[in-house]
Amino acid sequence: MGVIASDRDLERNILTTTVDHIVAWARKSSLWPAQFGLACCAIEMMCAAASRFDIARFGSELFRASPRQSDLMIVAGRVSQKMAPVVRHIYDQMLEPKWVIAMGDCASTGGLYNNYAVVQGVDKIIPVDVYVAGCPPRPEALLDGLRLLQEQVARGPSGERRSGGRAS
Amino acid sequence: MDQTPILDRLRPHVPWGLTTPKEERGRAILLTTPGVLLEVLQAARTHLPLDSLVDLTCWDRLPDAPRFEVVYLLGQAGGADRLTVKVQVDGDPPRLPTATGIYPGAAWPEREVYDMFGVVFDGHPDLRRILMPDDWEGHPLRRDFPLTEEAVEFKGHTPKVPSEIIPFFRPHSPSGSGGDPPPGSG
Amino acid sequence: MSGLTRETLTLNMGPQHPSTHGVLRLILELEGEIVRTCTPVIGYLHTGIEKEMETRTYLQNVTLVDRIEYVAAYMEEMAFYLPVERLMGVEVPPRARCIRVLMCELNRIASHLLYLGTGCLDLNLSSVFMYCFADRERFLDLSEMVSGQRMMPGYFRAGGVAADLPEEFFPAARAFLDDLPRRVDEYERLLDDNLIWRERTEGVAVLGRDDAIALSATGPVLRGSGVAHDVRKVLPYAGYDEFEFDVPVRAEGDAYARYRVRMEEMRQSRKIALQALERLPDGPVLTGDRKVALPPRAELARSMEAVIHQFKLVSEGMHPPAGDSYVATESARGEKGYFIVSDGSNRPARVHVRAPSFYNLQTLPVMVANRPLSDVVVAVASIDIILGDVDR
Numbered sequence: 001m002g003v004i005a006s007d008r009d010l011e012r013n014i015l016t017t018t019v020d021h022i023v024a025w026a027r028k029s030s031l032w033p034a035q036f037g038l039a040c041c042a043i044e045m046m047c048a049a050a051s052r053f054d055i056a057r058f059g060s061e062l063f064r065a066s067p068r069q070s071d072l073m074i075v076a077g078r079v080s081q082k083m084a085p086v087v088r089h090i091y092d093q094m095l096e097p098k099w100v101i102a103m104g105d106c107a108s109t110g111g112l113y114n115n116y117a118v119v120q121g122v123d124k125i126i127p128v129d130v131y132v133a134g135c136p137p138r139p140e141a142l143l144d145g146l147r148l149l150q151e152q153v154a155r156g157p158s159g160e161r162r163s164g165g166r167a168s
Numbered sequence: 169m170d171q172t173p174i175l176d177r178l179r180p181h182v183p184w185g186l187t188t189p190k191e192e193r194g195r196a197i198l199l200t201t202p203g204v205l206l207e208v209l210q211a212a213r214t215h216l217p218l219d220s221l222v223d224l225t226c227w228d229r230l231p232d233a234p235r236f237e238v239v240y241l242l243g244q245a246g247g248a249d250r251l252t253v254k255v256q257v258d259g260d261p262p263r264l265p266t267a268t269g270i271y272p273g274a275a276w277p278e279r280e281v282y283d284m285f286g287v288v289f290d291g292h293p294d295l296r297r298i299l300m301p302d303d304w305e306g307h308p309l310r311r312d313f314p315l316t317e318e319a320v321e322f323k324g325h326t327p328k329v330p331s332e333i334i335p336f337f338r339p340h341s342p343s344g345s346g347g348d349p350p351p352g353s354g
Numbered sequence: 355m356s357g358l359t360r361e362t363l364t365l366n367m368g369p370q371h372p373s374t375h376g377v378l379r380l381i382l383e384l385e386g387e388i389v390r391t392c393t394p395v396i397g398y399l400h401t402g403i404e405k406e407m408e409t410r411t412y413l414q415n416v417t418l419v420d421r422i423e424y425v426a427a428y429m430e431e432m433a434f435y436l437p438v439e440r441l442m443g444v445e446v447p448p449r450a451r452c453i454r455v456l457m458c459e460l461n462r463i464a465s466h467l468l469y470l471g472t473g474c475l476d477l478n479l480s481s482v483f484m485y486c487f488a489d490r491e492r493f494l495d496l497s498e499m500v501s502g503q504r505m506m507p508g509y510f511r512a513g514g515v516a517a518d519l520p521e522e523f524f525p526a527a528r529a530f531l532d533d534l535p536r537r538v539d540e541y542e543r544l545l546d547d548n549l550i551w552r553e554r555t556e557g558v559a560v561l562g563r564d565d566a567i568a569l570s571a572t573g574p575v576l577r578g579s580g581v582a583h584d585v586r587k588v589l590p591y592a593g594y595d596e597f598e599f600d601v602p603v604r605a606e607g608d609a610y611a612r613y614r615v616r617m618e619e620m621r622q623s624r625k626i627a628l629q630a631l632e633r634l635p636d637g638p639v640l641t642g643d644r645k646v647a648l649p650p651r652a653e654l655a656r657s658m659e660a661v662i663h664q665f666k667l668v669s670e671g672m673h674p675p676a677g678d679s680y681v682a683t684e685s686a687r688g689e690k691g692y693f694i695v696s697d698g699s700n701r702p703a704r705v706h707v708r709a710p711s712f713y714n715l716q717t718l719p720v721m722v723a724n725r726p727l728s729d730v731v732v733a734v735a736s737i738d739i740i741l742g743d744v745d746r
Binding site: 192193195219220221222223225227228239241243245246247248250252271272273274275276277280284297298299300301308309313315330331334335336337338339 | 396397400402404405406409410411414440566567568569570571576581582583588589669670671673676677678679680682689691693695697698699700701703704706708712713715716745746
């Protein structure tokens, strides 16, 4: 009885893992970012969405206007003190599972600006999965960060965030 | 471009004794006092005519007194005339009459000067902070407001912040090199 | 029945919004779908750049300056270094002046392409967005050839530019400029007779001539309202008086007028850029004044004095004499100028940016008063603001 139960359990476990893989593959191939361009990095993000670099071929076909319909937040640009509660608010409005890419030096660490007005890294407010360095990062760098995130999404079980962010 | 004839054209229309005309590298500059500021601006608008406020800004002259110098740059839409009107104020808070009655375009720059320096413009329709959050305390661009830098976190060591690393050199004689050694912190 | 009241609906648009071109927040009082009042709330991108510039030397400040109006970075650097050069009394060699004008005009074209692309994206004409960004990529390639960076060049220096134009720049620039009329014609073919575009922009977001002047608007916003004011013509700087070009002006003051002004400005910028390429004089690209500009690298191996100058300029920087200076320039969005106050030390005492988008945004409440909500999007797009410029 115990052996049959554990066999069935084993089968059930294998099936769960396979579904996990499929779900993870589907998730990583259709990460829809929320439109969250703040400053200069937003222009490079737009260039990444345009025809030359084409983020759509990686699955990010549509930049959703509403955070409730998106699963990726690319914080592109410097986060000022006035904007910080708004960033948190928008992040909270996103539904699980959600991921964050901190694009550019200002979103990663405060970047060029170390003063009263700029939050030194958006990871002071929200958890970040991938940091993309650059000022501004080239669209290819953003696509590389997206690829890293996709690998991370494909690896982990659905909805669980690995501790610590990967750097691109 | 030499703007100095503007001062001559303005002379009969303003209380000239209360103003100090200056010329710097072709720019026409008029130093005035807070009491006659509006009169000067109105005269410039009506008689010259400088119908556009190009820029309104302020700078902190600490430790000199009076502490704040508010600079109005008046211009002509479609023309080349430019006049810089400067007024120096002091006080806690420093007060000036608003220019929005003469130049409606001064609404936002005056709010910015209030936000950044604390200069109160009497009569402004909506004087509140414009760039900083509404509940911010302090006026960031004042000299005594710290830059509020955050040092990189290390274990057991606090490195210098950027403004201390970038050396500060006081003005020295134009003819040679040398001068005061930089102070300990910028 | 007497309990019925009428109220306006307060609608908050932004700061995260697809059509606000950045982090702009608009508080709209709506009566049905008509906007009664519009209050822009800005400051969501305030970076303290002006205060940050007071802690850096004039050479280091160019990196901060690039990031203010990030799509028009060459024009920004021009506007920053002109007052510095005036304070230092330094002359820019003719080749450098020509290169500066060339890069600024190419940048103006790219900036207007960005306006067109994002403006059309707001009205859901996304193919124009794709075309504009594809054309912009060609300019970004040119920028990368010249300065090494796509967007934040850091190319200008006090007294000239950092390095000469590379060989591969000239055929690429000529190809870009030769293709441009065809591209601009194609945009006009797509948009001028497009019913959606005409209906959404004609008569929409009207700004009267007197309002535009009173609210200190400049640039295409002012020229679209009938005022022939272009700083390159009325207060020529950096050699613009040697170039032949026209300044487009339209009288209607609506979003369509501003669109036509910017399209024509792209053609005129191409004209100036071609003239600059034709008459690019030979010579150095950086002044020889060693109190201001770094010596060329080759000289460092030979001359001890060059090494000392290099050391002093990099570690200490230049010392403009005490005083202030303001030079007006024409950026893609309007008049841009830097009010720089020097106290004689190696850091500026105050740098104030006369931001065209800051002043132009004041006209928004006037443009959308008593208009339907859908006009707000068109109005914001037609003013063409850059929030980095508004908030600094």
